[in-house]
Amino acid sequence: MEDSEAKAIESVRQHLKRSRGLDISGYSSTFVLRSLRKRVGRSRANDLPDYLRLVRSSEEETTEFIGALSINVTDFFRDAGAFEALSEKVIRPVIKSKVGTGGIVRIWSAGCATGQELYTLAMCLEQELRRTGNMENIIGTVTGGDLSKSAIAFARKGVYTKEQVKNVPPQLLLEYFDERDEKYEVGDRLRRRVRFVNEDLLSEPVSRFFDIVVCRNVLIYFSRTMHDQVVMNLHRSLRPNGYLMLGRTESLLGSPRLHYDLMDAENRIFKKKE
Numbered sequence: 193m194e195d196s197e198a199k200a201i202e203s204v205r206q207h208l209k210r211s212r213g214l215d216i217s218g219y220s221s222t223f224v225l226r227s228l229r230k231r232v233g234r235s236r237a238n239d240l241p242d243y244l245r246l247v248r249s250s251e252e253e254t255t256e257f258i259g260a261l262s263i264n265v266t267d268f269f270r271d272a273g274a275f276e277a278l279s280e281k282v283i284r285p286v287i288k289s290k291v292g293t294g295g296i297v298r299i300w301s302a303g304c305a306t307g308q309e310l311y312t313l314a315m316c317l318e319q320e321l322r323r324t325g326n327m328e329n330i331i332g333t334v335t336g337g338d339l340s341k342s343a344i345a346f347a348r349k350g351v352y353t354k355e356q357v358k359n360v361p362p363q364l365l366l367e368y369f370d371e372r373d374e375k376y377e378v379g380d381r382l383r384r385r386v387r388f389v390n391e392d393l394l395s396e397p398v399s400r401f402f403d404i405v406v407c408r409n410v411l412i413y414f415s416r417t418m419h420d421q422v423v424m425n426l427h428r429s430l431r432p433n434g435y436l437m438l439g440r441t442e443s444l445l446g447s448p449r450l451h452y453d454l455m456d457a458e459n460r461i462f463k464k465k466e
């Protein structure tokens with residue numbers, strides 16, 4: 193790799209970190225360079241230095257570049273360790289705190305895309321309700337929201353290919369999905385726990401008093417100003433001391449950060465201050 197290419201990669205990394213709070217230091221240099229070249233070919237830039245100028249000055253091109261990194265994908269149990277941490281450190285204590293209060297545990301999957309994250313959360317919640325012996329006395333629900341109507345329609349349908357469910361542990365696949373014609377359809381047990389909304393995270397939140405908000409790999413699409421607005425909207429939708437989980441590469445930026453305590457840096461889990 194040439195010196196100028198290494199510098200271009202470093203420059204775009206810093207730009208994404210500064211402008212979107214997106215940390216791509218874990219991505220290989222070859223991969224980032226390939227994505228840069230892809231955008232040089234498809235944008236109005238003539239060469240790499242020209243493209244760097246463009247991406248640094250344009251919100252739109254920054255979003256296109258993130259798209260070229262193919263981060264706009266989703267999966268069941270995406271970053272499996274993160275959901276393990278969420279189950280143990282957040283879902284379990286939240287359930288325990290509701291025992292004897294006739295309480296409801298409410299989780300919001302904000303930017304749930306085609307539903308994989310939403311159903312992952314529903315499975316984690318069910319497992320923890322069972323593990324703590326609270327299946328009967330505590331109600332647990334997961335609300336999935338997304339700006340894209342077609343993504344929500346897909347999520348509501350809840351039918352996935354074998355390839356799409358490959359990260360669902362076999363025993364959970366057996367327990368929560370019905371296999372039909374080589375497709376996997378979400379079964380009634382999970383369906384009873386989930387609901388869907390078509391919503392824009394930039395607008396005033398419709399639902400409030402969530403115990404847990406999971407908003408992963410969504411903030412990266414927003415500019416700094418919009419990032420702050422969304423983080424404060426998520427804050428409003430949480431009950432006091434509620435929890436927020438972001439994606440592995442995301443961080444809270446600027447002043448909204450002051451409204452949360454960092455709880456688990458590796459898994460990007462934060463706790464709302466009172």
Ligand SMILES: C[S@@+](CC[C@H](N)C(=O)[O-])C[C@H]1O[C@@H](n2cnc3c(N)ncnc32)[C@H](O)[C@@H]1O
Nearest residue numbers: 264265266267303305338339340392393408409
């Ligand atoms: C990369 S996907 C993330 C899916 C899932 N959270 C995950 O981590 O696997 C980003 C999702 O954010 C949604 N999104 C983008 N802007 C949004 C907005 N303003 N309000 C709500 N959802 C938005 C997109 O439609 C897309 O489905």
